[in-house]
Amino acid sequence: MPRVLVQLNSLALGGTQINAVDFAAAVAAHGYESVLVGPADTLPRGPSLFDIAKERAVKLETLDRPRSTVAGAIAMARLAKERHADLVHVYGSWTSRPAWWGPCLFGRRPLVLTVYEMAVDPMTPRHTELIVGTKYLEEEFAWRAGTTLISPPVDTSRDDPRAVSGDSFINRLGLNPGNLRVVMVTRLDEDMKAAAVQAAIQAVGANANPGVDLVIVGTGDAESRLRALAGKVNADQRRRAVVLTGPLADPRCAYAAADVLVGMGGSAARSLAFGKPLIVAGEAGWFRMFTPDNSAEHFRNSFWSPESMPDAVGELRKILHLLLTDARLREVLGRYGRDFAVGNFGLPAMALHLVDTYDRALRSTGVQSWARDLPLEIEHLRRRLRRNPGSATHRGAVQVSLPAAGAANLETEKTS
Incomplete structure (x- = not known):
């Protein structure tokens, strides 16, 4: 051998x-x-x-x-x-x-x-x-x-919504099971990652919707700063609108617990495998919803972009509103994403x-x-x-x- x-x-x-x-x-x-x-x-x-x-x-x-x-x-x-x-x-x-x-x-x-x-x-x-x-x-x-x-x-046999439940994750964090959850699984590093995470925290903070939680899984050199920003949002809304869990060796339960996932690179690919709608994030503050019309472009760029946009927080709020208010759209995009993952980057x-x-x-x-x-x-x-x-x-x-x-x-x- x-x-x-x-x-x-x-x-x-x-x-x-x-x-x-x-x-x-x-x-x-x-x-x-x-x-x-x-x-x-x-x-x-x-x-x-x-x-x-x-x-x-x-x-x-x-x-x-x-x-x-x-x-x-x-x-x-x-x-x-x-x-x-x-x-x-x-x-x-x-x-x-x-x-x-x-x-x-x-x-x-x-x-x-x-x-x-x-x-x-x-x-x-x-x-x-x-x-x-x-x-x-x-x-x-x-x-x-x-x-x-x-x-x-992506190991699509392990990263499969039929194989993993998010219930234990929701219960362990004390989240409201009836809320919609936006989840990010990412390194919390100033380089490449922090801008997108910060924009997500600000977008959820600006929405002030008590039925939506943002859950962030990961750690890195920007964690303290991002925790402080999340703490301010939570204080303003008088609830745990943004939850930072720290790192997880096996974050599949977090993917499974999501209604919408935000990510780039490998995390974005795993999001698709879990059959959840995906918002692709760029390193400089840039967001696009993954759809059949733009899937080839996102795949070509490995679910990443170096671009920025004038109002990244506002754009993310619009995409989140569209997805979180339309369960049928979430279902259709999730099913398409799962098929895309299995066909294009299965382990x-x-x-x-x-x-x-x-x-x-x-x-x-x-x-x-x-x-x-x-x-x-x-x-x-x-x-x-x-x-x-x-x-x-x-x-x-x-x-x-x-x-x-x-x-x-x-x-x-x-x-x-």
Whole structure:
């Protein structure tokens, strides 16, 4: 059974990390054994990726964050050797360099990159398998051999309104079962996420409808600020109009309890799987209702937008009013969303695409393909030297010397 060393950027609960665990569990049925590693300093207090990995029976370990590319290359090469890895899979293009210089040095092992961000670092290796999560990135990199679109997957058998009830979630939070619930499952980070959450809190606050609750699941560096804003709305309405639950290792009950879901990226995709109407959120304060007429556009952009709008709060209020006052519309859009999810990003189908990518990487990777990216790496080092010539010279010299002098230190194996 081929073994895959999977490098993550975080051990916190986040869409990309959960996708990686789901993929590792799914490809096991196709003959690939995975071990995942992530930086120990990203392990949060409370629920973490370890909860997800344990439930999926996926191996997950911590790794001390290296202080340099060289240190990272050595650490990754050691891990790959100890775990008998045949292939290295890195999530995030900006962290691929240690793997390229370490366990994948001279093409000893294939390197597969998954970029579920909205842009690809221009210094990303060009002769490795690259997985992107949006149609527009697939189109942008059509010139690049080895670029594959694999949508962030949703396990539609687990994320199924028939398999999960939201009643216990509603009771645990002490919510009024008769109220309509708008739910967001999201990181509460200032970067990318907080603007949409803030607009949702303000929209519910402005509506002042005692029959509507906003429930927000997640944590992050903006949580304190957003809790304060929610507290003001609750004080003004003299009720718990906005409830922040904190993080949940398994938020399916929150999705199931919703009447309307607001989200972006992987959270938006899971919302559709639960058969609930979706309002797609953009990172800068932008909202659109997901409908059959615009579904292809939202899917192409992975349920995300960088755009803003002059009155995001007002636009969200209009969409919420339309959905919350029309049960038939909610039912129709929910049913369409469920069918869309099953057909376009169900985990079994996406896992087969990943297996094909792994198979292709194992067949085609070698020293020649690795060497084709050397000019790009040299250019990267030149740019570092130009940006910071005083402190980068020594580090740059060390990195340039690796192919000639440092390979034995990275990994004492025969190169085929």
